[in-house]
Amino acid sequence: GAGVSQSPSNKVTEKGKDVELRCDPISGHTALYWYRQSLGQGLEFLIYFQGNSAPDKSGLPSDRFSAERTGGSVSTLTIQRTQQEDSAVYLCASSLMGGGPQDTQYFGPGTRLTVL
Amino acid sequence: LAKTTQPISMDSYEGQEVNITCSHNNIATNDYITWYQQFPSQGPRFIIQGYKTKVTNEVASLFIPADRKSSTLSLPRVSLSDTAVYYCLVNRYGNKLVFGAGTILRVKS
Numbered sequence: 001g002a003g004v005s006q007s008p009s010n011k012v013t014e015k016g017k018d019v020e021l022r023c024d025p026i027s028g029h030t031a032l033y034w035y036r037q038s039l040g041q042g043l044e045f046l047i048y049f050q051g052n053s054a055p056d057k058s059g060l061p062s063d064r065f066s067a068e069r070t071g072g073s074v075s076t077l078t079i080q081r082t083q084q085e086d087s088a089v090y091l092c093a094s095s096l097m098g099g100g101p102q103d104t105q106y107f108g109p110g111t112r113l114t115v116l
Numbered sequence: 117l118a119k120t121t122q123p124i125s126m127d128s129y130e131g132q133e134v135n136i137t138c139s140h141n142n143i144a145t146n147d148y149i150t151w152y153q154q155f156p157s158q159g160p161r162f163i164i165q166g167y168k169t170k171v172t173n174e175v176a177s178l179f180i181p182a183d184r185k186s187s188t189l190s191l192p193r194v195s196l197s198d199t200a201v202y203y204c205l206v207n208r209y210g211n212k213l214v215f216g217a218g219t220i221l222r223v224k225s
Contacts, residue, residue, distance in 0.1 A: 004159075033213075042203070043160070043215040056212060091159050093213075101148040101207040107159030 002026070004108035006092050012114045013082055021077045021111045023092030031098025032075050033105060034067060035059075036088040043091065049075060050098050082115045089113070120204045125220040134191045136219050138204030141185050148207040149180060149187045153200045154218070160203060164189070191221075199223045 005024045013019050025032050034046040045059040049069045060066070064082075069075040079086055089112050093105040122138040140149065148167055152160035164171055166178040166187070177190040191198060201218040 035213075035215075042217055043213070045212045045214070048212060059212070093159070099209065101146055101209065102165070103207075104150070104162050104165065105213060106162060110157075110159050112157075 004092055004094050004106055006090075006108040006111050008111060009109065010112045010114075012116065014116050015084060016081055018078065018080045019082055019113065021079075021090050021092075021113070023075045023077070023094075023108060025073060025075070025092070025094030026106060027073075029094035029096055029106075030072065031095045031103065031105075032069055033093040033095075034075070034077050035091045035093065037091060037110070038088045046077070046090075048098070079113075082113075084115045087113055087115045120206060120216050122202075122204050122216065122219045124217065125222065127222045127224065128194055129224050130195055131193050134194050134198075134221060134223075136189045136191075136202055136204075136221070137186055138189070139186045140204070140206045143184050143206055144208060146208070147184075149178065149184075150205045150207050150213075151176070151178065151187075151189045152203045152205065152215075154203065155200050160215075163202075165207070194221075194223045196223050196225060 007022045032049040035043040037043045047067050048056040051072050052069050064080045067077045089110040091110045093107045095103045095105045120140045128134045150165040151163045154160045164176050164178045171178045179188045203218040
């Protein structure tokens with residue numbers, strides 16, 4: 001079946017603008033995750049959804065970042081008033097159950113965000 | 117969360133077996149060990165996961181000693197297309213993967 005998809009693949013915006021990044025998880029996966037990867041860096045966890053609820057938002061770097069998930073499927077990560085330090089690749093992952101050490105996360109191709 | 121340590125980079129040649137060792141000294145009883153591969157401009161791709169002893173799939177083998185304080189990812193007969201970053205992770209809660217810097221594997225012809 002189809003893997004995790006993300007859109008857009010690339011986004012260039014001006015400082016101060018808002019952006020929305022979309023993630024379509026694998027069908028039937030109840031858990032969804034957002035990470036970001038800055039140039040040459042490892043992945044940084046942002047937020048975890050179980051169904052439509054977000055039990056762990058601990059990785060969101062500031063209140064300019066928010067995310068929602070609807071219908072237990074699509075998720076949107078919103079960054080308000082973007083700053084240059086927000087430039088990164090934003091990766092979405094999904095897993096079947098979520099919350100267990102055996103649960104495998106499958107990643108999408110990412111959205112490359114560039115803030116000018 | 118369990119911290120992992122792995123080599124920054126490794127070089128190999130096509131056709132060779134590559135072993136990447138990761139140390140995770142403070143691994144807990146219920147933790148699983150997971151390895152991901154990442155190519156430039158792509159998301160990480162799951163390779164293999166294990167709890168103890170040996171796990172093998174069509175891509176790789178994972179060796180975990182009895183004390184579980186380390187693990188070794190073994191890639192048989194690598195090709196140029198195996199050039200990538202390889203991440204070792206210790207899965208504790210499953211809801212938050214903690215990625216380290218990874219190992220850059222360069223396969224040469």
